[in-house]
Amino acid sequence: MPDKNKNNPMSNLNNLSAQTKLVHGGTERSKHGETSEAIYFNSGFSYDNSEAAEARFNGEEPGHIYSRFSNPSIEMFQNRMAIFEGAEAARATATGMAAVTYALLSQVKAGDHVVASRALFGSCRYVVEDFLPRFGVNSTLVDGRNSENFAKAMRPNTKAVFIETPTNPTLELVDIKAVADIAHAHDAKLIVDNVFATAVWQKPLKLGADLVIYSATKHIDGQGRALGGIILGSKELIEADVHTFIRQTGPSISPFNAWVMLKGLETLSLRVEKMSENAAKIADFLDGHKKINRLFYPFNKSHPQYELAKAQMSNGSTMVSFEVKGGQEEAFRLANGLSIILISNNLGDAKSIISHPSTTTHQRFSEEEREEQGIKRSLLRLSVGLEDVNDLIADLDYALSQV
Ligand SMILES: *Cc1c(COP(=O)(O)O)cnc(C)c1O
Numbered sequence: 001m002p003d004k005n006k007n008n009p010m011s012n013l014n015n016l017s018a019q020t021k022l023v024h025g026g027t028e029r030s031k032h033g034e035t036s037e038a039i040y041f042n043s044g045f046s047y048d049n050s051e052a053a054e055a056r057f058n059g060e061e062p063g064h065i066y067s068r069f070s071n072p073s074i075e076m077f078q079n080r081m082a083i084f085e086g087a088e089a090a091r092a093t094a095t096g097m098a099a100v101t102y103a104l105l106s107q108v109k110a111g112d113h114v115v116a117s118r119a120l121f122g123s124c125r126y127v128v129e130d131f132l133p134r135f136g137v138n139s140t141l142v143d144g145r146n147s148e149n150f151a152k153a154m155r156p157n158t159k160a161v162f163i164e165t166p167t168n169p170t171l172e173l174v175d176i177k178a179v180a181d182i183a184h185a186h187d188a189k190l191i192v193d194n195v196f197a198t199a200v201w202q203k204p205l206k207l208g209a210d211l212v213i214y215s216a217t218k219h220i221d222g223q224g225r226a227l228g229g230i231i232l233g234s235k236e237l238i239e240a241d242v243h244t245f246i247r248q249t250g251p252s253i254s255p256f257n258a259w260v261m262l263k264g265l266e267t268l269s270l271r272v273e274k275m276s277e278n279a280a281k282i283a284d285f286l287d288g289h290k291k292i293n294r295l296f297y298p299f300n301k302s303h304p305q306y307e308l309a310k311a312q313m314s315n316g317s318t319m320v321s322f323e324v325k326g327g328q329e330e331a332f333r334l335a336n337g338l339s340i341i342l343i344s345n346n347l348g349d350a351k352s353i354i355s356h357p358s359t360t361t362h363q364r365f366s367e368e369e370r371e372e373q374g375i376k377r378s379l380l381r382l383s384v385g386l387e388d389v390n391d392l393i394a395d396l397d398y399a400l401s402q403v
Pocket of ligand 1: 095096100121164168193196216217218228229
């Protein structure tokens with residue numbers, strides 16, 4: 001924290017703007033006064049004597065015990081992210097999927113029920129649809145575009161509602177505020193996977209969500225180096241429910257990866273702003289192109305939920321999806337015709353990435369299930385990176401000419 005001079009009002013976190021929080025928030029300097037945050041690459045911590053160990057374990061004395069529970073580098077990442085998100089507390093995990101799984105597990109027990117939107121990131125749908133029922137937690141998947149569908153699916157034993165908005169890969173939206181109200185009317189918690197919108201453009205906790213999760217692998221690292229995840233929410237939910245689960249079962253992030261994410265946060269806004277600016281320009285380029293059937297971009301007027309996008313997001317973010325005229329053959333020809341834009345399934349990276357969901361991330365679904373989610377064989381998902389946007393448009397322009 002920037003608190004060199006405590007008389008200066010800028011030593012008060014509440015006076016700092018978002019970008020300053022991303023650079024300085026959560027910093028804990030050691031006695032050496034390092035400028036960049038230290039990597040505490042250690043598993044354990046030692047105590048001055050047995051009495052001190054006892055006090056640390058019974059909570060009478062603050063301090064770290066073991067890096068599965070807590071570690072200074074991990075804590076700096078959690079605190080910086082919580083400060084930026086506007087959350088009371090956060091816990092980091094080894095991957096985004098660990099964050100999703102533990103956010104859900106922390107709220108349910110056998111006999112409970114979960115409602116989720118059916119358009120979910122592939123593994124998230126797996127957790128809700130296949131794993132939770134194996135442990136006695138049934139789930140109902142609904143078309144998330146209409147909030148009424150959540151209300152209809154709620155049961156007396158529904159304890160959690162899980163949504164992603166915009167969704168992968170068709171960038172459909174779910175009305176966070178409306179679904180939060182429905183969940184709370186039934187005493188259930190709303191968990192939002194905010195990866196696609198990013199913490200820069202959408203604040204689910206302010207809209208009523210109880211827990212928000214990120215795959216830090218995506219925009220937070222944003223440079224393809226490390227896996228990570230994070231769960232944010234109230235002190236009550238994080239420090240009791242989520243912390244206990246993580247502490248006792250161990251999906252903890254490595255201190256090194258937490259440090260990579262911590263440094264990623266310093267440039268998160270700058271990268272996401274530039275990537276989103278590029279994405280909007282690419283959406284404009286694709287909009288109405290003679291080789292394109294349909295464009296999906298939340299801040300493009302053609303988006304069926306454009307009004308909702310404007311209401312709950314402050315920008316269209318970094319992802320653009322589109323259907324090429326034709327089918328799989330034309331989609332492959334386009335992707336294969338690109339030079340700069342990589343073919344990969346990752347997203348939120350400095351490098352632009354294109355993927356063909358129906359043969360990769362959504363391959364396991366039947367043709368009907370894909371149809372239900374609007375995933376056609378002609379659909380491509382583009383994660384827009386940090387390259388010069390004119391180069392990206394030229395790359396797409398050539399590839400489109402090959403279709
Ligand atoms: C990538 C992703 C995840 C899973 O994150 P990992 O870090 O790969 O485990 C979950 N949800 C969404 C929306 C994602 O894009």
